[in-house]
Amino acid sequence: MPESVSVSPVRSCGPALPVHRPRFIARLDVKGETLIKTIRLEGLRVLGRPEDFADRYYRQGVDELLFHDAVASLYQRNQLSDVIARTAAKVFVPITVGGGIRSVDDARRALSVGADKVAINSAAVARPGLISEIAERFGRQCMVLAIDAKQMGPGHWEPYVDGGRERTHLDAVAWAKQGVERGAGEILVTAIDREGTFNGPDLELAQAIAAAVAVPVILSGGIATTDHAVSVFVGAGVGAVACAGLLHYGRAKIADLKAAAKAAGFCIADHDVRSDA
Numbered sequence: 640m641p642e643s644v645s646v647s648p649v650r651s652c653g654p655a656l657p658v659h660r661p662r663f664i665a666r667l668d669v670k671g672e673t674l675i676k677t678i679r680l681e682g683l684r685v686l687g688r689p690e691d692f693a694d695r696y697y698r699q700g701v702d703e704l705l706f707h708d709a710v711a712s713l714y715q716r717n718q719l720s721d722v723i724a725r726t727a728a729k730v731f732v733p734i735t736v737g738g739g740i741r742s743v744d745d746a747r748r749a750l751s752v753g754a755d756k757v758a759i760n761s762a763a764v765a766r767p768g769l770i771s772e773i774a775e776r777f778g779r780q781c782m783v784l785a786i787d788a789k790q791m792g793p794g795h796w797e798p799y800v801d802g803g804r805e806r807t808h809l810d811a812v813a814w815a816k817q818g819v820e821r822g823a824g825e826i827l828v829t830a831i832d833r834e835g836t837f838n839g840p841d842l843e844l845a846q847a848i849a850a851a852v853a854v855p856v857i858l859s860g861g862i863a864t865t866d867h868a869v870s871v872f873v874g875a876g877v878g879a880v881a882c883a884g885l886l887h888y889g890r891a892k893i894a895d896l897k898a899a900a901k902a903a904g905f906c907i908a909d910h911d912v913r914s915d916a
Contacts, residue, residue, distance in 0.1 A: 660906050661872045662879035663896045664703040664735075665696040665886055666859055670710050672722055676835060676884055686887055690726045696886060697730040699893035704734045705758070705827070705857075705881050709802065711739025720752045727753025737785050737827070746773050750781070758783040758827050761800035764807050764814075767821055774822025782825075783857075784818035786811055788844060789831040796844055803831050811844070812851050819852045826856045827881070833861030835884060840871050849876045857881050865891050865899035872905060 667689045668675050674689040686692070693704050704726070708717045717739030727734060736749040737758030746757045763770050763784060774782040787803050788796040788811040796811035807814075815826050828848055830841035838861050845858040855878035858871050862885045871880045885891050901907040 661869075661900050662702040662857075663868070663893055663900075664705050664857060664879050664881040665693065665701045665893075666705045666707065666881040666883040667692060668707045668709045668883065669719060669722060671718070674887070675709060676887055689722055692887065693726045693730055696893060697732060700897065701732060701893045703732055703879070704730065705859075706734065706736050706754075707758070708736075708738030717745060717749060720748065723749065723754055724752040735783055735827075737783070742769070743772050743776055746777060746781075750777065756781050756783050756825070758785040760785040760787060760798075763818065764798065764800050764809070767817065770818055770821040770823055774824065779822045779824035782823050783827050784815065784823035784825070785827045785829070786815060786818075786848075787829045787831055790841070790844070794843070794847070796847075799831060812847050815848045816851050819854050824854055826852060826854060828856060828858055830858070830860035834859070836861055837863035837884065839863065839867050840880070842870065845871060845877045849878075855879060859883070863890065865895050868896050869899050869903050869905075872900065873903065 669689050674686040674692055676684045676686060689706065706719055706723060708719050711717050717736065719736055723734065723736055733755040734753060735756040735758050736754040740746055740749065740757045740759045741762040749757050757773065759769065770782060770784060787799045789799055791797045798807045798809050798811050798814050799805060800807055818826065826848060828844065830844055833841050840858055840861045845856065849856045857879040858877045859881035862868050862880060862882050868880050868882060871877045897907045
């Protein structure tokens with residue numbers, strides 16, 4: 640059974656206090672044109688058409704969508720253009736596209752079909768200057784540095800590339816700081832050890848990176864309950880959580896996540912808490 644996390648009220652929406660509005664992002668890992676779900680970035684379960692799931696989460700009130708091409712490293716390019724174009728035609732929340740973005744031209748192509756942001760991982764490690772090139776060309780708000788991190792020891796995580804298969808021998812926290820210095824406007828960190836396990840988020844990893852950078856941090860991996868999701872904002876100071884299996888398998892809806900955050904004292908607009916889908 641997934642570990643339960645107790646969440647107590649931590650913040651008021653009163654005008655005298657700063658407002659922290661957590662973002663809930665639906666993560667959609669795609670192989671070809673099919674939504675899949677992995678465990679620790681390995682294996683997969685086929686779930687259906689990604690745009691159908693995206694539409695469902697949009698109607699539920701999701702804040703953003705994250706599409707990741709899970710086989711981009713195999714084909715050396717992102718193959719989500721058609722999926723993104725179909726989704727962007729009827730879903731009106733920010734869309735981030737990751738996987739196989741290896742150049743400014745790749746980023747331009749993703750943005751031209753409806754993406755608002757691009758996330759790069761392997762290509763950024765191979766050539767860190769690409770972070771600056773994308774940030775300078777499209778704005779740093781468009782440049783998301785993706786870090787797939789595996790714990791190597793107490794307080795130490797290493798970024799992995801090529802779908803979590805190859806080591807980089809970097810330090811995840813130091814790499815996040817360098818990425819922001821080069822122009823990344825957001826950090827997407829996936830805890831490889833937790834991804835797909837439903838064992839709860841790696842709050843220590845999230846807190847370490849959030850404390851080291853002055854840009855929003857998104858945490859992905861291990862979320863099994865609404866309490867898990869809210870604990871990310873309470874215990875780690877993270878700005879957003881990206882959920883996959885929690886949503887795909889019907890363990891919770893977006894409305895459940897927002898209601899839990901609101902109950903914990905975070906500022907969630909009433910119209911954002913809905914359950915119409």
